[in-house]
Amino acid sequence: MPLSFKRCTKEDIDVLLDISRETFTDTYATQNNPEDFKAYMEEFFARDRLIQELGSEAILFYLAYANGKPAGYFKLNRAGAQTDINEPGSLELERIYLLKTYQGRELGRDLIQKAIEICRDQKASYLWLGVWDQNARAIRFYEKNGFVKFGEHPFFIGRDKQNDWLMKIDF
Numbered sequence: 001m002p003l004s005f006k007r008c009t010k011e012d013i014d015v016l017l018d019i020s021r022e023t024f025t026d027t028y029a030t031q032n033n034p035e036d037f038k039a040y041m042e043e044f045f046a047r048d049r050l051i052q053e054l055g056s057e058a059i060l061f062y063l064a065y066a067n068g069k070p071a072g073y074f075k076l077n078r079a080g081a082q083t084d085i086n087e088p089g090s091l092e093l094e095r096i097y098l099l100k101t102y103q104g105r106e107l108g109r110d111l112i113q114k115a116i117e118i119c120r121d122q123k124a125s126y127l128w129l130g131v132w133d134q135n136a137r138a139i140r141f142y143e144k145n146g147f148v149k150f151g152e153h154p155f156f157i158g159r160d161k162q163n164d165w166l167m168k169i170d171f
Contacts, residue, residue: 001066003110008061008073010054013047016061019070021045023097028157031134036158056081060118064098064111071107072098074115084153084166085128091119093129112145120171127171130155130164142167 008016024045029037043049053059058081064072075095077083082092096111119127130153131138147167155164 001105001107003064003066003071003107003114005114006063006065008054008063010051012061012063013051013054015063015070016050016054016073017045017047019063019073019097019099020050020095023072023099024095026100027097032157033160036160039158040156062114062118064107064114066102066107070099071102072096072111074111076115076118083130089123089125090168091115091122091124091127093127096129108141109145116169116171125171126168128166128168130166133163133165139165139167145169 006012021041024041032040053075054061058078060076060078062074062076063070064074073095074093074097077092077094079086079088079090082090083094085092093115096108096115098107098111116127128150129142129147131142132155133139133152146169148169149165149167151166153164153166155162
């Protein structure tokens, strides 16, 4: 089942909100303190925040569709909007998620390949991301797709300080 992609606009806010909240909750809710998780969700997946991000030239959201239905999404940040690094010529893959229904079908590779294609089209020298050091499955996925660890940084879910590996792929 091939995925098709659409760059998000403000008109896609409801789909983006639903898929963002569902995938993040499915992935991390049970592994975090409920209060901290709720605080994070309210801040980073708020409607107004996502509308503002959709209006930024430095932030790119793409929805992935399988057979015409939303299946996942990813978010790329140019320098200035990145959570770290902010080096011109780099892009950050801040989020990349598939709905549970579509996991295990190797569609994550399609998401990564589309993100890489966009980076190459934009003449980026590398794509980087942060991944929770406790998420062994995601780390293996990124390594399998050519990413290598190059550092670490803190990541907060509410008040809970966690550690992310920084990984990148050079072009």
